[in-house]
Amino acid sequence: MKRITKEKVKALLSLGFLIAVESGIENIDSGFVASRLKNLKNQEPPLIITAEVLEFLEFFPKVTINWVELERCLVLEQKYGNKKPLTKFKDYLTKNKHKLVIKNEKNKTADTTPVKILKCFKTQPKKLTIADFVDYFNFRYKAIEKILKQRQELQNTVSINRVLDKTDREHISILGMVAEIRETKNNNLMLTLEDQTGSIKVVVSKNKPELYESAKNVVLDEVIAINGVNGNKVVFANELYWPDIPINTALKKCSDDVYVAFLGDPHFGITNFLKKEFGKFIRWLNGDLGGEKQRRIASKVRYVFIVGDLVEGAGIYPGQEDELDINDIKEQYRVLLDYLDKIPKQIKIIICPGNHDAVRIAEPQPPIYEDFINTKKLPNLISVSNPALVNIHASDTFSGFNVLLYHGFSFPYYADVVDAIRTQGGLKRPDLIMRFLLQRRHLAPSHTSTQYIPVPDYDPLVIDIVPDFFVTGHIHRVAVSSYRSVTLLNCSCWLSSTEYQEKRGIVPEPCRVPVVSLKTREVTIMKFGD
CATH class of the missing domain: 2.40.50.140 (Nucleic acid-binding proteins)
Structure with a gap:
């Protein structure tokens, strides 16, 4: 181990750090000192580098520390023998260390959990004519023809x-x-x-x-x-x-022991929103809930996807106002953001809209408007369109995983009209619908299966890039399957059954979260309901 040199001491002094004689700094690895003190320059530094300061740097290397408060606690202990303030100070740092990450460490975390948006539709205002619909189908035809x-x-x-x-x-x-x-x-x-x-x-x-x-x-x-x-x-x-997806594509895995959690349809604002259960999910992500194995998985979660219907919305269906706990849609989103803010900041949160959200219902849906979701307030929150294609966890030596997000508004149509799906469970088998759409390489191939608006120059519902994960929601049931090299995940919901759902034949399975290991591609279903 390298010992700190006189040159290093001079360098630290030149940075404005005073070093106490009894600090023991000569016994500390110089690389350790350099990296920790570099972090100190990005926050309010202590006046003197003491042995106690070095101890806190070692045990809380990524945390913003109130050095003035620490020095006050040390004085109370050393001069008056009062150890309680220092003990409480340490306990606070230990309990809240994920919320107190220093600025340059946030940037470092962002580099190790990269998210690249490959496809995200942005609104393009345009007066539509019949010719636009004709062109739209021609673009689709050419795209599928190329695949075939x-x-x-x-x-x-x-x-x-x-x-x-x-x-x-x-x-x-x-x-x-x-x-x-x-x-x-x-x-x-x-x-x-x-x-x-x-x-x-x-x-x-x-x-x-x-x-x-x-x-x-x-x-x-x-x-x-x-x-x-x-x-x-x-x-x-x-x-x-059919255009289908290739048979011989290898199942992609990465060397990092990292997990991804997938959620759907929280419906914040509805009376029967399962608040306690969603709170359990947040506590689990923070390592405050679950057995040893569950907490170990939680500590390795680096991405959370929420696939549409983030809020219940307003005016979505007749009589909805009688089922609302929060009538103001802006307030619904505010409560949602309050919950998301409790998720550890090293976790990237990727969201897309659904048919209940504050955007147009016609697909492709643009990202939720900034008036409702201000991503600047949550630096780890990324808002994309529906559908969208997102790449996660890429590096210089690994291409990452492509995640296709689609809320699933077209699903009920195919559950009804396709014999092979209807006779095997219909809406209770969203995995069959997802396989069906992958085979067609389109998220809503039939004209009447979803509401849509033609987009100039291309059809954003064409699946031209084969994803590693195909993630959907809307049906309020969890389903995990695979088709060739693609992991199929239909996400659960966070509300109990409503009269509207019963009329549509939707039987929810709430509070179940598929959690995927990117190292093995194994899926674990975490259940947060009673």
Whole structure:
């Protein structure tokens, strides 16, 4: 171990620090002294570097210390034998050390928990015309077409108008957006596909059971590919392809022992908000609740995601005012921020809006307006759009994890219209809906599945980048699954059942938090309810 040199002492004196003879500083590693005293220059420093000062620097290296108060406590102990003030001072620092992080250490923490926003929609005011909707679907078509053409089986696709011109039967591959779905009198499926050159009928025979069952899950407006044989202005399907996500992508993991917690639908402001249970979650994050294993996990949580419906809002549905505990939506957000402020500052909090929040209901939803969520007041709070793509925990040697956030407003539509989802539980199986959407590479492929506003130049609901985590909410039930290399997480809620939920067939599972290890990708469900 290096001993402190005369040069180092001179350097410390030149910085304005006086060193007590009995401080024992000659026995302290010089690197330790340099780093701790560098921190002192960013706060109000002690007048003299004593042995007691060095002790506090060692045990509270990241904490802003009131040195004047410490010196007062030391005088009371040394001169009058009163040890209580110093004991209370130490206890206070120990209990509140996560709230007293010094400024340069905050910056250091930010560097070790990086968050990069890859996709976040910002409002672009524009007068809309019919042409904007046409362009919107064309942008979507081109984006999905590009993904489909990466498949080996679809390298030689032809346009629909060329198929219509063919007179000889041959094997062909086409791409198209589904314009119509119907059943023929022979109980075969008839799809109408259209591209930018024309439209054509596609027959899926009931005599091909596997293909027929797959085709029953086709929905309007999605983009698919067909391999088959052409006939007279018709194609007889042999194979059906969705854009889907790659099979051979490795499951990404990192070397750091770091955790992420995922929440959904707090609904601050509603009468049946589970305040005590949400308080338990905050206490757990602070290390004040849970067994040894749970506290160990809490100490390693570095990211918290909240996926929409942060508040209950106002005027969302008829009679909502009778279910509100807080009528003023600004007050709802203020209470929310009060809770989030209690989360340790080394944890990054990423939030997106839902259909109850103070933004337009049409997707894509921009980040919650600064009038309601002032991120400057909480430096560890990051507000993004719905949907959004966020990268976390990247470094010079690791690409990080891509997290796709989507509140899930389109989910009820697919729970109702897709046979494979409806017959296996519908809204009780949000994981099936999430898998369905990943296969389509779109968050709301059918025109009527969600309210939306066309965006110039692209469709923000297209899943063009395959995420590592696909995180949703809205259904008020927790679901954990995986699809190929993607972890699927539908988040729980923080309110008990309401009459409105019962009418919509939503059965909540509140106060359950999926917590994911980025080192192993294992998911633990933390339950904070009774």
